[in-house]
Amino acid sequence: MATYYNPVKLYFGPGTLQQLSSIIQTTGVRRLLLLTGARSLKASGFLDLILAQLQDYELLLLDNVPSNPDVADIYRLRQAAAHFDYEAILAVGGGSVLDTAKALAAFKEHSLSDAEAVRQAINRQTYLDTPGRCPVWAVPTTAGTGSEVTPWATIWDKEAGLKYSIANNSLFPQFALVDPVLTQQLPPGLTASSALDALAHALEAYWSKNTNEIVRLYARQAMSQIVTCLQPLLRRPDDLTLRTQIAYGSLYAGLAFSNTKTTACHSISYPLTLQYGINHGVAVSLTLGGMLAKNEAALVAKDELFAALQITAADQLNDWIQSVYAQAGIPGRLRDYGITAEALPALVAKSYTPGRMDNNPVEVDKPFLLELLTAIL
Ligand SMILES: [Fe+2]
Numbered sequence: 001m002a003t004y005y006n007p008v009k010l011y012f013g014p015g016t017l018q019q020l021s022s023i024i025q026t027t028g029v030r031r032l033l034l035l036t037g038a039r040s041l042k043a044s045g046f047l048d049l050i051l052a053q054l055q056d057y058e059l060l061l062l063d064n065v066p067s068n069p070d071v072a073d074i075y076r077l078r079q080a081a082a083h084f085d086y087e088a089i090l091a092v093g094g095g096s097v098l099d100t101a102k103a104l105a106a107f108k109e110h111s112l113s114d115a116e117a118v119r120q121a122i123n124r125q126t127y128l129d130t131p132g133r134c135p136v137w138a139v140p141t142t143a144g145t146g147s148e149v150t151p152w153a154t155i156w157d158k159e160a161g162l163k164y165s166i167a168n169n170s171l172f173p174q175f176a177l178v179d180p181v182l183t184q185q186l187p188p189g190l191t192a193s194s195a196l197d198a199l200a201h202a203l204e205a206y207w208s209k210n211t212n213e214i215v216r217l218y219a220r221q222a223m224s225q226i227v228t229c230l231q232p233l234l235r236r237p238d239d240l241t242l243r244t245q246i247a248y249g250s251l252y253a254g255l256a257f258s259n260t261k262t263t264a265c266h267s268i269s270y271p272l273t274l275q276y277g278i279n280h281g282v283a284v285s286l287t288l289g290g291m292l293a294k295n296e297a298a299l300v301a302k303d304e305l306f307a308a309l310q311i312t313a314a315d316q317l318n319d320w321i322q323s324v325y326a327q328a329g330i331p332g333r334l335r336d337y338g339i340t341a342e343a344l345p346a347l348v349a350k351s352y353t354p355g356r357m358d359n360n361p362v363e364v365d366k367p368f369l370l371e372l373l374t375a376i377l
Contacts, residue, residue, distance in 0.1 A: 146254025
């Protein structure tokens, strides 16, 4: 039996941002918390376009959401919004902004005295006991994270060197507005890394222990569009048709992994990001080719998957990913990020996130993982 659940109402297409106020009008909400990260949103003029549509609403703008938010950031932002009884959170940005919105929604009515209380609430999942969560409305400005259609958020704990997840079906955004025009000014590195994150979501959903035919349908479509359109887009970054195809690919990947969660590549990526600052989309894609080879015997309908990836052998995927890195100016070896052979055993030890590594279809033992990381050193 295949089952599938995703309650996010979708508004997709170039120019959809112009419909924001009429979409919000249908909700009856009057008091809005607007979250962004973004100098780039201001610089692009999109923030003005959004604010112009929100003139009739009571609004609190928090425009300083950092990349890879940690428990201290969540506490700081929650305090900054504590005086304002918002009815919904409009999150406009990349995955960090969208994930922060979910965390603030989860903790809206939860009593928190400091960052340590955020840490405890996440670890003990006590936020699930608190009613009164508000809806999140997601407007992604990158094409890759898929956070606009998932019910979970990544929150980091830089002090403890850990990565946490908050997850609950009540954290699915109420709606997602995906306007590819918002991604048109992304630089090549971010365009490529976001799309490679989406490719990882699709491929990991495809081979996840939780996969099924519905998930694989979304995943194959996502992979096919990303592999077909990413390199042409890097050559023609203003091409709105290609931006739209990549945005579709990212959305389909999000819909695929919203029902499976991720697997080994994401699990391995967390210490790479936490300890060495490697961008998320790069960190997850570094091991994608190696894990495809590792998982090959467990793949369902391998021929269809390889056709979607436009490869005839597993080792060709890493060649393609490396050519994308080269085109976008992204370093593609661990040593480029200051990682040494001596550091690999410690990285291996930190690569086993429960719920992610054990969601891989094939067991990933430590000797294999050391071999995998050595091959990309
Ligand atoms: Fe990801």
